[in-house]
Amino acid sequence: MSTETMSVSRKYRKRSKLGEIWHHLKKNKGAMTGLGILIVMFAVALTIDFWLDMEKVIGQNISQKLQAPNSLHWFGTDEMGRDMFWRVVYGSRYSLAIGFVAVMVSLAVGVPLGAVAGYYGGKVEGLIMRITDIFSAIPSILMGVVIVSILGSSTFNLMLAVGISSVPNFVRITRAAVLTVKNEEYVEAARALGKTDLYIIFRHILPNCLSPIIVQTTLRVASAIVSASSLSFLGLGIKPPSPEWGALLTAGKTYIRGYSYLCLFPGLAIMITVLAFNMVGDGLRDAMDPKLKR
Amino acid sequence: MHKYIIKRILMLIPVTIGVSLLVFVMLDLAPGTVVDIIGGEMTTEEIAELNHELGYDRSVFYRYFIYMKGLLHGDLGTSYIYKVDVWKLYMQRLPATLQLAGASVFLAIVLSIPLGIKAATKHGGVTDNLSMVAALLGLSMPNFWLGMMLIVLFSNQLGWLPSYGATDGFKSLILPAFTIGTGLMATLTRTTRSSMLDVLRADYLRTARSKGVPEKKVVKKHALKNALIPIITIIGTQLGNAVGGAVVTENVFAWPGVGRLIIDAINQRDTNTVTGCIIMTTVMICIIQVVVDVVYAFVDPRLRAQYASAKTRKKPEKVQGGAAA
Numbered sequence: 001m002s003t004e005t006m007s008v009s010r011k012y013r014k015r016s017k018l019g020e021i022w023h024h025l026k027k028n029k030g031a032m033t034g035l036g037i038l039i040v041m042f043a044v045a046l047t048i049d050f051w052l053d054m055e056k057v058i059g060q061n062i063s064q065k066l067q068a069p070n071s072l073h074w075f076g077t078d079e080m081g082r083d084m085f086w087r088v089v090y091g092s093r094y095s096l097a098i099g100f101v102a103v104m105v106s107l108a109v110g111v112p113l114g115a116v117a118g119y120y121g122g123k124v125e126g127l128i129m130r131i132t133d134i135f136s137a138i139p140s141i142l143m144g145v146v147i148v149s150i151l152g153s154s155t156f157n158l159m160l161a162v163g164i165s166s167v168p169n170f171v172r173i174t175r176a177a178v179l180t181v182k183n184e185e186y187v188e189a190a191r192a193l194g195k196t197d198l199y200i201i202f203r204h205i206l207p208n209c210l211s212p213i214i215v216q217t218t219l220r221v222a223s224a225i226v227s228a229s230s231l232s233f234l235g236l237g238i239k240p241p242s243p244e245w246g247a248l249l250t251a252g253k254t255y256i257r258g259y260s261y262l263c264l265f266p267g268l269a270i271m272i273t274v275l276a277f278n279m280v281g282d283g284l285r286d287a288m289d290p291k292l293k294r
Numbered sequence: 295m296h297k298y299i300i301k302r303i304l305m306l307i308p309v310t311i312g313v314s315l316l317v318f319v320m321l322d323l324a325p326g327t328v329v330d331i332i333g334g335e336m337t338t339e340e341i342a343e344l345n346h347e348l349g350y351d352r353s354v355f356y357r358y359f360i361y362m363k364g365l366l367h368g369d370l371g372t373s374y375i376y377k378v379d380v381w382k383l384y385m386q387r388l389p390a391t392l393q394l395a396g397a398s399v400f401l402a403i404v405l406s407i408p409l410g411i412k413a414a415t416k417h418g419g420v421t422d423n424l425s426m427v428a429a430l431l432g433l434s435m436p437n438f439w440l441g442m443m444l445i446v447l448f449s450n451q452l453g454w455l456p457s458y459g460a461t462d463g464f465k466s467l468i469l470p471a472f473t474i475g476t477g478l479m480a481t482l483t484r485t486t487r488s489s490m491l492d493v494l495r496a497d498y499l500r501t502a503r504s505k506g507v508p509e510k511k512v513v514k515k516h517a518l519k520n521a522l523i524p525i526i527t528i529i530g531t532q533l534g535n536a537v538g539g540a541v542v543t544e545n546v547f548a549w550p551g552v553g554r555l556i557i558d559a560i561n562q563r564d565t566n567t568v569t570g571c572i573i574m575t576t577v578m579i580c581i582i583q584v585v586v587d588v589v590y591a592f593v594d595p596r597l598r599a600q601y602a603s604a605k606t607r608k609k610p611e612k613v614q615g616g617a618a619a
Contacts, residue, residue, distance in 0.1 A: 267439030
């Protein structure tokens with residue numbers, strides 16, 4: 001085989017599914033920008049304890065209180081003289097953790113329920129879907145408020161509340177995805193080979209339903225971050241002086257008339273994070289299902 | 295069509311039973327009861343009497359049973375805190391919520407649909423790219439933060455608009471409506487654009503163009519009409535969300551709507567008010583859905599045919615069968 005033919009065959013060699021998705025994703029500038037922002041944020045959130053002196057985040061200095069953004073304090077200082085830049089940077093830990101754990105809770109409950117509903121159909125499906133209807137009849141923010149009221153306000157309970165209130169979305173999406181593949185020949189073949197239902201669902205059906213679930217997960221992390229900060233803002237999540245972004249907004253609300261920068265930067269941080277997740281989510285959706293590309 | 299509407303309304307019964315049971319059980323699991331709130335300065339005997347009166351000395355299911363008995367007679371119960379009928383309380387707050395929901399959805403429709411159409415017809419152009427970036431920003435902005443920033447700019451700095459309450463009529467409505475409307479605008483622009491893009495590639499549009507129909511007419515008369523179904527669906531969903539879930543925005547602007555009432559009632563463990571308001575919200579959302587379904591039928595003759603009763607659907611089959619015989 002000549003060198004030219006080899007290079008052509010290398011160029012057109014079959015990509016794995018993951019490689020195919022990456023190939024499409026990296027062409028999408030928005031998604032790559034979002035991914036870049038998220039990588040930086042994760043790197044900061046994961047390593048911040050190693051390189052940041054906590055005194056910068058929690059250290060109070062009343063003589064420096066309520067200073068507008070300047071070269072020393074890029075985002076200004078709060079009513080206790082704490083540097084808002086470092087508090088916002090440190091807040092990424094809370095928001096990213098809440099977003100991810102909340103969505104893991106939704107996934108862990110919603111995906112198996114949706115898969116069972118879609119796979120078995122009939123009465124099981126009817127029961128699961130009616131319960132889902134009841135849960136989704138209550139607006140998710142109200143559901144979050146009730147759950148936090150039951151469990152008490154703490155970071156973990158906030159994650160649970162936000163996670164539980166998004167379960168119906170995952171049930172619906174998984175069920176719809178399972179319905180499209182459950183009658184495929186490979187499922188019938190697995191059944192003919194005597195595999196158990198549980199094995200068929202987890203080994204054959206769910207791996208083929210991953211695209212909509214992954215896209216929904218990315219987009220849901222974004223909305224979980226907003227929901228969590230909304231609950232904190234309503235006084236039900238993480239309480240000030242924790243530097244969670246919603247809590248920073250709650251604390252800044254009191255001083256909004258004269259010191260609006262106290263609310264500006266935590267809000268911008270939420271917006272940029274959510275924007276990054278939405279860009280990656282949109283990019284993944286286009287990469288995984290080019291038919292949906294807009 | 296009538297049958298379909300009746301079926302949709304009947305479906306409300308199991309959902310109402312489920313939602314009310316869920317709310318009752320969940321609020322019972324929450325620590326503290328309304329008696330802790332209103333019985334602050336009462337003696338132990340008075341508290342015991344109040345607990346007995348409100349059924350807190352019995353199981354949650356007993357209280358639920360009593361509530362449902364009342365509900366069957368159209369009684370949403372009495373608020374423990376405000377000492378008035380929940381129905382009256384809800385009706386007092388509903389106009390403010392509807393006003394806000396209506397204004398924000400109106401704003402979204404007026405701005406987003408033309409923008410979405412423009413973006414689709416100029417696919418890949420500057421308008422398209424700018425509107426998609428704006429929509430993505432609108433989707434990513436937390437409502438309550440946008441509300442706060444609008445207050446800073448238009449109330450504190452410029453002094454043009456009031457920052458809270460609903461006492462200044464139309465002026466009071468602008469900021470909260472824009473706050474809720476931004477998210478809706480973003481979703482609606484994206485949906486309109488994507489739906490129009492689907493339709494603009496259709497063969498019948500190529501036919502219309504080749505017949506010499508002017509492009510404006512092609513877009514307005516042929517494309518938009520066929521792209522309307524997903525747009526109407528999104529408008530319905532968004533209106534439903536605005537009616538039931540504008541809790542945080544109502545809080546930022548101290549807007550006297552249903553959302554704030556429910557949040558206060560949850561914090562005060564006023565079970566009757568929470569349950570009554572959530573049932574009413576569910577009913578409102580269902581009504582919106584039914585209206586949306588009726589609008590579908592007006593827009594799309596194919597769907598009108600699907601809604602038609604079984605009897606009317608069977609008729610042509612019989613005629614066909616007869617002809618064949």
